[in-house]
Amino acid sequence: MQPELSADLCARLREAFLTAGYTADGVVDLLGPPAHAALGRGEPEAARRASRDAGPLGTLVRLFLLGDTEPLPAVGAALGSVDLDEAVANQLVTPDGRAGLDVRPYEDNWWVIADLDADLRGGAVPADHVLGVGHASVSLARATARREVDTLLDLGTGCGVQALHASTHARRITATDLSPRALALAAGTFRLNELAVELAAGEWFDPVAGRRFDQVVCNPPFVVGPPRVDYVYRDSGLSGDEASELVVRRMPEHLTDGGVGQLLASWLHRKGEDWADRVTSWLPAGGLDAWFVQRDIADPVLYVGTWLRDAGVDPRSPEGRAKAGAWLDWFAEHDVEGIGFGYVTLRRTGDAGREVVCEDLRHAYDDPLGPEAARWLDNVAWLRAHGETLPHHRFTVPSTVVLEEVSGPDDEGWTPLVRRLHRTDGPGWQHEIDEPTARLLAGCRGALPLEDLLALLELAYGELDRDAALPLVRDLVRHGMLVPVR
Structure with missing residues (x-):
């Protein structure tokens, strides 16, 4: 059963958050930089102490950010005109005073609604888990070019993070997802932030068949391995890196002439095969600029352990051992020596020409890649x-x-x-x-x-x-x- 985060409920929730000061700036001001940084590292005690006597704001911080059980009267007071029974019915909180959903301030004083992660749940996440603001979504947001566009597609929106960022430069936004739960939570995110976003349900590009956009962004289920779906937020059901291949191959047909598409992607490093040859083989024919930037190469053993823990599965448990064994067997059978990860920028050029570049960018740097991607496209156009x-x-x-x-x-x-x-x-x-x-x-x-x-x-x-x-x-x-x- 999906929560019904209606426009009326989200409006009242927004009012309660603003009244309490439960915003990105408000939380930092309350906790202070050291406690806020510690919370980001998974060390909550300093934040718990800083929020102890902070009234409704402290209650919301402990409830949604720390996962504490709060007294029901305090929760009711913090939620303002949102009735407790209504909040429970819509999965915002549980009957015993715990958070039912991850509702947190983000960046430009937005809020994001997602499912609780494995740490706050206290166990493995369900198959239809909707991921919140994570490293991958933030990385894509920082790597996305931000120039004024008329239409933008957020393919596989999840909890709606990319669409939030798109609202700063796109006049009309369409967001799609296969998961009914993701669409329900994304709708809540958009209503809470007073954004008008067209939502569409379906696989891959099916919901927007025949349509083109000035910009497309996508954070696909790019985890590579056997063709299975344990968790919809990361697994595509396709074999190996075919999910990334599918998006790269089909994205250009949904771009206007001069339109730009950007995505996170993963690709296999196989014995005797150059990764650049592999990813460029995914590109369709025709006028297209493509920039593949490799940010990391993961060892298969480390890769499997990381993704098991991400879902809250202990690699030492019987379930973890079975999944790890099947995953590593698949890598061995397909001569996989590593898993590349990075960003892909595409531009439909029509009859103007074609430029395809693959580059390693595995050193550390601080600046976001989005402005550089826009600059790269400009420079390629000038050289052409x-x-x-x-x-x-x-x-x-x-x-x-x-x-x-x-x-x-x-x-x-x-x-x-x-x-x-x-x-x-x-x-x-x-x-x-x-x-x-x-x-x-x-x-x-x-x-x-x-x-x-x-x-x-x-x-x-x-x-x-x-x-x-x-x-x-x-x-x-x-x-x-x-x-x-x-």
């Missing part, structure tokens, strides 16, 4: 339009790009061993370059076109390999380390 006349253009090196040199001792002092160009913002791109390239970039100050700089270097230092220089310039432009004077 001006690639044949590249030597005629002037370029500058941004102030955020530095040249690092590593030298080693020799008989005459020091000799350079490595020259590395490093962009200090965004994802921190790095390129190892040679001495002639370093000299070329030193001259890129926006005054002379590239061909003149190459000619000057040839006069000063002898013949240069122009065939090698131009591809490197293209790579640096794509990565925002060399900027054309437009």
